[in-house]
Amino acid sequence: MSARHSFHEATARQRIAGLLDAGSFCEYLPPSARVTSPHLGALGLPVAFDDGVIVGRGRLDGEPVLIAAQEGGFLGGAVGDVHGAKIVGLLERAWVEQPQGVLLLLESGGVRLHEANAGLIAVAGVLRALLALRLAGIPTVALIGGVNGCFGGMGIVAGCCGAVVMSEQGRLGLSGPEVIETSMGVEEFDARDRALVWRAFGGKHRYLLGDAQRLVVDDFAAFRSAAAELLAAPQTLDLAALEARHAALTQRAQRYGDCDDPLDIWARAGVPEPQRVPIMDEAELIALVHGLSGGRP
């Protein structure tokens, strides 16, 4: 029996090692270069020698890829001036080197509040560079399955990637449960209701909606396999694609805009026993989604 290597609690470095071909990874601006945040010291905060993101190149099943992996253990993976610029530089490098694709291992709360306006500018830079790759047809695949989830401006980044792979444990959204509860009250969202949090933001719901193209078990091999498959597929960003997306998103809002719980969305989408979704394994849910008449919601 092969051992499972959990993506969920692994560090960014462990994930890179677990995903890429053995010995193929080579890092840009490694910790030894000590390119750290110029802003955190003023707040009395410790820096990380890689500013919480690892960027480099390697091979995935023999194909050259560029890879960025956010370290959730450093400030929740939040994006500051240097962190964002490392990802931008990687994406700009992809523009020139034209790898098979770019893997973005996203685990982040979004803009690093400790760097505020610089963090905002940083995330915008990532979006801009990513969108340039989309237009050029260079595949970009987001892998989301870490402890902190992918929220804030990085949730927008995920939405701009050509494809998204999530595990059940992963979470993806814009404003996270705590932000909504703090701003709008516990009735709007009880951030301590873990079942609700995973129904709303977890990989299964995102897969059901079609915002994650693959749902995988929490295992390096499963993420690797899904990433390799998606990197090999064309990713188009053109007027026809965006018009189709516009129509689909309009329909999604019309169909589900008054739903207060994902259970209602799943029921309306034709899932026979929506309350079972949280306990289904990945294979069963994937089969169910493929079988939905009319395709995905």
Added chain:
Amino acid sequence: MTRAAALAALFPGGYEPHRDGAVFAGTGTARDGTEVAVLGTADGAWVGVQEALLLAGEVLAVVKGHPNRPLLLWVDTQGQRLARREELLGLNIYLAHIAQCLALAHAGGHRVLGLVAGVAASGGFLSTGMLADSLYALPSGEPKVMDPAAMARVTRIPPAELETLRQTSPLFSPRIELFAQLGGVVGVWDGDLAGRLVEALTAAPSPPRTATATEVARRVREEGCDDG
């Protein structure tokens, strides 16, 4: 200055609205005769699913119907709508959709200028004005990441210290001139707005970027690789 007054000043050739509300849109004629598609948020609007669809739809309409027409993204938003229903629908995807439509406009040869006219907050700002090829501001512009009280709680920076930072640091300041110093906007428009717009339409693109980021990105692009 009201939005109507600002639009009149920017577009001496006239401004024709075709949509009004939290999301507004119209066509302005610049001093040099260029027709510009104006679209954006008004009066600190929240950007939720409906607003995102309207914004994206306006961008797509320009791309389809008006080749080469420049866009002016007007930014005046409190940020993304904070609501359970919006998150269930995937508001991040709706904002990403606006972003992709703007990328399509760039690719199609449209100039995309942004103008921070009021509060410019978080997701509502990131998915619109921050993706302009060049971002400017009116003196009333105010960048915002999060409410200071919430920011103090999340970062555990004591409120008094955060207030000092807001007064003194370009990273935390709501003042648009300091945001310009940081590299967030190219410049703040005052006086001859019509003239500033015409200059911007022909100036080389200059998107938001800090000096630190420019250097770090350059190093990642150019330096060799460490296989540890």
